[in-house]
Amino acid sequence: MVYIHRKTKRGLELTKAGIRTKVKIPLNVGDCHFYSFNGLCDQREHIALVFGEAHLKDIPLVRIHSECLTGDVFRSEKCDCGHQLWESLETLNRSSGILLYLRQEGRGIGLYNKLDAYLLQEQGNDTFEANRLLNFPDDLRDYKVAVQMLNLLGVKTIRLLSNNPNKRDQLQQYGLDVMDMIHTETYETHHNRNYLLSKKDKSNHAIRLI
Template identity: 50%
Template sequence: MAVYIRNDTTEARCTVRARVHVPLKTPLGEWLEADVFSFAGLGDDGEHVAIGLGDYRGNPEPLVRIHSECLTGDVLGSARCDCGPQLGEALREIDKAGGYLLYLRQEGRGIGLYNKIDAYVLQDAGLNTYEANERLDLQADSRDYRVAADMLQALDAARVRLLTNNPEKVRQLRDYGVDVLERVPTGVHITPYNRHYLETKAQVTNHAIEMPRYVE
């Protein structure tokens, strides 16, 4: 049965609808029961979704992961980034703690899929991930998390523990009225192929990533 929740205290006036109750298959072979929420009234044209996992109903301090869409990493298993492993980790950890995974349609840090593929060409020529975006006359990271804050407030989840290594996500959520009680670090999913990518995130945008000295 569809459930409609109205929260007129939010500026975005979001209407949240629980559309379906579906099982999600994780890479570990576990079946996770999840509720997938779609939204009306968000401030952009993205079809963003929230996935409720574990004992999220009524959890006063849900564990939340904001995950930006990554076709190459999430679906194709690309080793250029750590998006796929982070998504799998988030599903497992949120299922244990109770909370939400917000899946935002922000491919390539907001530049889109085709631009991201163009940026890959420049990265292969020696530029880092942020320099490649800028060479294409795009922002190094154009993501705005206002939509994530609106989604959380519409779900009555304005006090959260945020699963992230990215300080910008914490800062923006707080600026948009979400009480981030704790930043919960994610694992460092390093391979010989994404090491430079992770080092760049740590050096350029101050991601809280401790890089091991060697990769076996």
Template identity: 50%
Template sequence: MTYLSSVKGVSMGSNVAPTTVRTRLRIPLRFDDGYAVDAEAVTFTGLVDGLEHLALVLGDPAGAEVPLVRLHSECLTGDVFGSARCDCGPQLREATERIAGVGGYLLYLRQEGRGIGLYSKLDAYALQDTGLDTFAANTALGLPEDGRDYTAAAQMLTALGVGTIDLLSNNPDKAEQLIAHHIQIRHRLRTGVFANSTNIRYLQAKVDKQGHQITLAS
């Protein structure tokens, strides 16, 4: 497949070499609540953005009618340190178990802070503490509200031989970008709602500003 351009502006020339699988290896995954599962980690050569994205193969995708897929953007504060400012850590934990149960792929994308990087994300956090929401804080820093581009995710799926998926996501932009890159989506499944007193404004901003399908208690 030739990628001509991404929805968010990564230029793809016609002579770009195809993405291929670089390495496969089994790794055990362990979560703080005791849940554990083995996954096959897959790395790639030829991703358009040059970042070290990772695919985790969970369960038996070959045995599934259509594999379940989640595009999960890296969040050091939430995934590793358990920050309650977002819902990333709980979403990662939930997605791992749900995908393992039916067979599919978790694409762990190195797009910290919606693509703005760790330091800029923490700068944005400081602005959020003054009253700005997550998107307004990014804009105040002169950065895009959401700079993530999912061209590489489509390349990863294509390299894995996956053309049709069930997508585990509340974010309509993920679906739109994958479809633009010829990944067929049979069903969109919502993630759970992981609201707390710290992240409720963050979740509400995702609903209000970008149309995320999250049902919050009124």
């Protein structure tokens, strides 16, 4: 069981991990419930979007999406994050699935560092080389908290919507049963081909590029 210190009117209190709020929000793809949590193991404000009665199904389809402000909000063409997010929302709405939206921007290095890495990419480095030049590993993302969130939703077994085999491996190492992996489409733009090639060649993502 995970406990955290939470600020209240009475001062710091120990709080048990659990669901904090469940609220229905209509999205353009359909209605879903947004969940917030107490006591997540990294103490960040991750959210879960649950379509239909996904958590009641035996093996829901789950997308675990790491925040990308530039792609998700501003529709940057330097990456494929926004396209994958919008496709996932459509798919999850159709199949009563779950989206975990993890606040680990820039493969875990944060927004400002990601912008620094973009500058290094303009100078000819690929996305992984740029991270290393900034003294970060290729990928700092950790999916332990995703397993914790799913457990709090009552989900122990999933079908994973992803192209990233490392994500599946980490989830399984943290005790989640990944029955199947379903790939998303490949979204190539004028600006992201090298980024997609790097993910395919250096991180074994299932990406179809001609």
